[in-house]
Each structure stands twice: as C-alpha cells, then as structure tokens.
Amino acid sequence: DADVTQTPRNRITKTGKRIMLECSQTKGHDRMYWYRQDPGLGLRLIYYSFDVKDINKGEISDGYSVSRQAQAKFSLSLESAIPNQTALYFCATSGGGADTQYFGPGTRLTVL
Amino acid sequence: TQLLEQSPQFLSIQEGENLTVYCNSSSVFSSLQWYRQEPGEGPVLLVTVVTGGEVKKLKRLTFQFGDARKDSSLHITAAQPGDTGLYLCAGGGLLRADYKLSFGAGTTVTVRA
Numbered sequence: 322d323a324d325v326t327q328t329p330r331n332r333i334t335k336t337g338k339r340i341m342l343e344c345s346q347t348k349g350h351d352r353m354y355w356y357r358q359d360p361g362l363g364l365r366l367i368y369y370s371f372d373v374k375d376i377n378k379g380e381i382s383d384g385y386s387v388s389r390q391a392q393a394k395f396s397l398s399l400e401s402a403i404p405n406q407t408a409l410y411f412c413a414t415s416g417g418g419a420d421t422q423y424f425g426p427g428t429r430l431t432v433l
Numbered sequence: 434t435q436l437l438e439q440s441p442q443f444l445s446i447q448e449g450e451n452l453t454v455y456c457n458s459s460s461v462f463s464s465l466q467w468y469r470q471e472p473g474e475g476p477v478l479l480v481t482v483v484t485g486g487e488v489k490k491l492k493r494l495t496f497q498f499g500d501a502r503k504d505s506s507l508h509i510t511a512a513q514p515g516d517t518g519l520y521l522c523a524g525g526g527l528l529r530a531d532y533k534l535s536f537g538a539g540t541t542v543t544v545r546a
Binding site (some may be wrong): 325352354356361362363364365366369371411413415419420421422423424425426427 | 439442463464466473474475476477478481521523525526532533534536537538539
C-alpha cells in the first residue's frame with residue numbers, strides 16, 4: 322500500500338463550488354505539505370504543517386485553506402473554486418532531520 | 434520568480450546518448466535534491482547532495498553540487514527509454530535546513546528507442 326494517499330485522484334468542478342482534497346500518510350511523519358503543479362512553473366508551496374498545531378502559509382496560499390485533523394491527515398480546501406486553480410495538486414510528507422519529501426500520487430483538479 | 438532555474442526545459446535524445454540537466458541559482462542552499470516524476474505520479478527522490486563540490490553516482494546517473502552550493506547538474510550516461518520523465522531539482526533551506534524545499538520548473542527528458 323502507498324505511504325501517502327490522496328483523494329480524489331481526479332475532480333471536475335464548477336466555478337464557485339467548495340472543494341476539499343484529502344491527504345493521508347502512514348509514514349509517521351510530523352511534517353506535511355500541499356503543492357500545486359502547473360506546466361513550466363514546477364511545484365509551488367501552498368501550505369505546510371510541521372505538527373498538528375502548527376500550520377503555515379506557503380508562497381501561494383490565497384484562495385486556499387487547510388486543516389490538520391491528525392498527524393496522519395492534512396486536507397486542502399478551495400472555498401470558492403475559480404478556473405485558474407485548475408492544476409495538479411500534490412501532498413507530501415517529511416520527517417526526522419532530513420529534507421527529503423515523499424509525495425502522494427496527486428489530484429488533477431479542473432475548474433470550469 | 435523562481436530561486437532555482439533549470440535548463441533546458443525540454444530534452445529529447447536517442448537511446449544510448451548522454452545528457453546533462455542544469456540547476457542554477459544565485460542563492461546558497463543547505464542541500465540540493467533531485468527528483469524524477471513520471472506521468473500520473475508524484476515526484477520521487479533520486480539523490481540529495483549537501484557538501485559543496487560533492488559528486489554522487491547512481492548507476493548511470495551522476496549528480497554534482499557546485500563548490501559554492503548554488504548550482505547542481507545531473508548527467509545521464511547512455512540514456513535508456515526508462516529514463517524518460519520530468520526531472521526536478523529542489524533546494525533545501527537557504528544556508529541551513531528549514532524543512533521547506535524550493536523547486537525548479539523541471540526538465541522534461543524524452544529518450545527515444
């Protein structure tokens with residue numbers, strides 16, 4: 322079984338709808354991250370959390386919110402989706418003294 | 434503006450040829466990581482380099498960290514179709530680890546059989 326899972330894998334929605342993307346991990350890591358990936362722009366950090374009570378904005382947090390429900394779960398919400406939020410979204414984890422991040426398989430989100 | 438600039442953006446070569454991907458920055462990083470991403474999957478770590486001038490080899494892949502810890506390169510010898518993918522470099526914290534990564538835009542490598 323995968324160590325980092327994301328649901329859903331694909332989602333098509335309409336402008337103005339509220340969307341939640343979920344991430345779960347079995348690696349026992351304290352640190353979790355949400356990124357979006359757009360062609361030619363690489364991965365950009367949306368939010369990150371170093372433990373359940375620590376949540377921080379990344380470089381592109383506007384229009385997004387997160388919830389760290391437990392050490393193993395980190396959800397990303399789009400309160401009112403807009404077309405330019407169409408992208409691939411990745412969750413990642415890391416732990417211990419290393420920078421290495423372990424990524425989920427991604428969610429492809431399309432906002433019409 | 435991205436901290437890490439990767440070049441080239443796209444690379445298409447024939448099986449058996451060599452290739453080099455570059456990752457450059459004006460900032461000093463505590464570490465530099467290379468990831469490979471295949472379609473429909475998340476990035477997977479290939480290597481981490483932490484010491485200026487460090488060279489690491491992973492079978493046919495050679496990774497180098499610049500002496501000043503501002504740049505890195507990935508060289509693939511005798512490329513195979515299985516090397517096809519998106520290669521991403523990522524810098525650790527500036528000067529010291531802060532458990533966040535800054536990613537380059539990526540290099541899409543296609544190896545034709």
